[in-house]
Amino acid sequence: MLLTKFTHACIRVEDGGSVITIDPGTFSEVEEAIAGAAAILITHEHPDHIDRDRVAAAVRSSDSLKVYAPEGVAQDLREAVGEGASSRVSTVEPERRYTIAGFDVRTFGGQHALIHPHIPVVKNIGYLVNGELYHPGDSFIVPHGVTVGTLLVPIHAPWSKTAEVIDFVTSVRAARAHQIHDALLNETGLRMVEGHVARLGGHYGTEFKHLSPRESVTI
Template identity: 45%
Template sequence: MDITLLGHACVRLDKNGSRLVIDPGAFSATDALDDATAVLVTHDHVDHVVPDELRAALVGRAELEVWAPEAVVGAVVGDDDAVASRVHTVSPGDHLDVAGFAVDVVGDKHAVIHPDVPQIANVGYLVDGVVLHPGDAFTVPDAAVEVLLVPVAAPWLKTAEAIDYVRAVGARRAVPIHDAILADAGRTLVDGLLGERGPGIGDTQYTRVQPGETISAG
């Protein structure tokens, strides 16, 4: 499996001619949906999905399918019944075959932004038992993980929480995502704390991957 970061929380997974895209939001590369076979969305915040853009992609490509929580499904389908059959609702605990990828749906709620801000639905996706994309949450799956896509900057997140999350998952490799709000100096600081200048993340290797860069796993 090839893993390509496409900006902020968006990643593309390529395997055996299938292309799976996760969370193509407003901060993602503009071509994030190009040639996608399928799309997974973790929750309905705009940095993870732009419903109008995803609907337009569905209209333009009859083979494209989407899996997402109920709120996202409603926003993407809108009044266009023609795409409804290709936009599927997921629930925690689901085990899916998505374009040849085995996907386990984990977690159920967005991390707390503030006690006065209602929590929304958020699911994570463990793909082929290899790559975990948690969305905006700290979900620890009941399975080994090779690559954890770890959020490192958000209104709901402290760096200490990211460190503890990496420790809890215990993946072979942690790759930072969800960092569009950071300047270069902030990325350097976060990378240091999660890497060799920090308190330690066990045996997990922390690897910064640049937008558009591809790594292999599985």
């Protein structure tokens, strides 16, 4: 598979001529990330993970593009795209297995990490693609019963601290890891957090590599 990292939490996965995109949000290069994609997977409703207007426009302008998302996101998108395209927006649930655009997709988790008790917790789905690539969305849910080859690490967020990021990496123990959810850090902060992740993750067998926006890697 070819993994391409876009700004923040958005990634594109290509395999055998098929393409899926995960979390094309408002911080990301949405049109570029979803160009030619057969499906878009959304982890949760926050705008840095789904640019509602641009995703809805892409679905309306296509005869085949499909979207998979937690219930609330899916319902909102169905209303946004209209009756003609609403059947191509599907709800996903945690602890399930789906075939999406030729990819084997398993789902984990169920809710977003806690930001603050005054801020409601929303649904969040983590996606394991082809038994290899894990995108947790905004959570540190460790997928059970599987061995993850490539882990996408939410490197910084209002809901996390660096110790939790490191613990997530050392708990999953993937062979490889790359950062996501990095748009809120400047270069100094990014180097610091990634340095800890690379050093301590390495103790547990995880090789961390930073990916710049639009950089691709074969996994």
